[in-house]
Amino acid sequence: MSAVELRGLNFRYAAALTDALAGVTFSVDAGEICWLYGAPGAGASTLLLAAAGLAPRFTGGTIEGDVRVLGDDPRTAEGRHRLRGQIAHLGAVPDLQLSGVAENVFEEIAFGPANLRWPLDRIDAAVREAAGRLEITHLLTRSPLHLSGGEKQRVVFASLLALGPPVWLLDEADSALDAEGRGIVAELMLAERNRGAAILVAAEDADAMLGVADRVVLLDRGVIAFEGNPRELLSHDLAWERGPGGTSIAGLGRAAHARSNAARFAPPYPLGVSEAAARWR
Amino acid sequence: MRLHPYTPFVLVLATALLAFLLPAPAGPMALYAAVIGAALLSGMTKTVAGGALVTLPLWAFLVLLHVVLPGGDGLAAALAQGARLGAVATASLMLLRSFNPSRFLDAASARGSSLSAAFLVVSTLEAAPRLRRRAAMILEAQRARGLRVGGSPAARLRALVPLTLPLVLGTLSDVDDRAMALEIRGFGGGNARTPLDPPATTRRDHLYRWGAVAAVVAAAAWRIA
């Protein structure tokens, strides 16, 4: 049994003319980072919301098909109850994810665990560990409202990390972060994966995801266009034909191929600088 | 020793009741003085100024209505009404200064009171300044696009539209994202939660609360008699 299972998922927003998702079927296993790749509007955000059980509950619309997280359906009341604190869904805008009732960052991070009625000592340990891993221990006494965007997003990450969730659903969640923050989060995700978490990430940055993703799912207008090895996708034309494209270097390779018939410029395109240097010499 | 989060509410409510029960004009004025005294003792000097500032415009009209124009109730009435408003306003500001949202939620949770109701109030207190800043930003943005803030009454009314609509629509579109984030973090509204800093009801709390109740009862009894 996979950690996240989607089968025949169809989703349409209210008063929409087309499906946002059609026939989506794939799974994410424990101990895996699955990269959800697609152009804006392809349906990645919707997919993550459906997997979290948040769509259609909060978004309106109609859904068909199967959604299973850790064996439960997050759309039912019973499933929601069992999955409380197990799913970490993160969006791109930190301000919208803060609780609004915390006096300081410690309380903000403790919000989730406190809602789950953990004993105080367990909460304390979890908060401090999470803050340490996000390198925001120095912010614990500050008000969450007066932080920079990047700091706020780290607080949001820490707030979910403190719950120790086995399933992560990230929706462009690092766009508010600075380069250092993104590095910390990438390390964190790898660490969580190694601990057995199932991680589904929607991200635009192919260069960054190449080094992190175990698998890629290409979404094009609500339909899965490719599922498999990221290197395989990014080095072929499919990435551009049905998606936002490959890595920057692969993009160069594709441009070169368009201008020349030379064999060394043909796909599969090189994905990184050293590869390119080796191929094009 | 910190007060239990509910105690300031009891005190403010008592102040409001006393403001109307105590015989004018000496009663309300003494009350106002007492509130100012309490504020200064707690080190909240700016709050005193704030309370006075909020009621200042009212004082002017009170004097006008009761003293200058015919048919008014005289200076005593004006002083009494002003003192009432001043006392209550200052007490409220003191409450706001000492308010800690998390402890308030914990207190509600510990009592088995509705966490939802407590959350609504706390969340509003956090949202209010935030939306005001948003309104200010929208104003600046629209001004930069050429919106004129002055002009004829009709023009100013029309200016309301490009200011209000973005505020309302933007806020409404955020509602679901915020609600989803709360849900993900296990907040269902109804369930109690682990108190992070359990508020205890100390002897001082009991003293203040019962003292306030006694004062109100005494004033009411005096009034009736």
Add this chain to the structure above:
Amino acid sequence: MPPRLLVLIPSAVAINLAMGFLTNQLGLPLYLDTIGTVLTAALAGPVVGVMTGIVSQLVRSLYEGFIWLPFGLVQVVIALLAALVARRGGFRSTGASLAWGALVGLVAGAVSALISYLVFRGVTATGVTAITTLLSGAGLTRAQAVTVASIGTDLADKMIVLALAGAALRGLPVRVAARYPWALRAVGR
């Protein structure tokens, strides 16, 4: 209470409180501090509207003194009326909103005047007090002055509130409006 309402109500109350800033900046002698209440009533029905009105008055009392608490009744009345207007699709056009706004203004003004006189003997909100003072000076009895001042300001205020609320409701993307049970009916769809 579902999380959406736990976010909607505070947001609506915060809108109520922020309108004072805008009217101040524009130099308009209005409050427009019931627009959030009207919106929630039109989006989610009378109960939610009433809750918004009560929380609104409670929080306002915290900021400005509990003097204003009795006027919570006015917010409640407005919430109920707004739900009624929504039910009849009264927000479908600016004209309809203004007309309904006039009605709401008359009722709200009357209730306001009543509370104003009974509880405060006529001295309350600065704007109303100012007009009351003027009218008293012109020879009206206090009761008459308070009533006229109250209803007059409320009429204009509520007409504008409903007109703005209607515009906002009509401006909501359908995808968002569809999440609220009353919203589509309120704009006549």
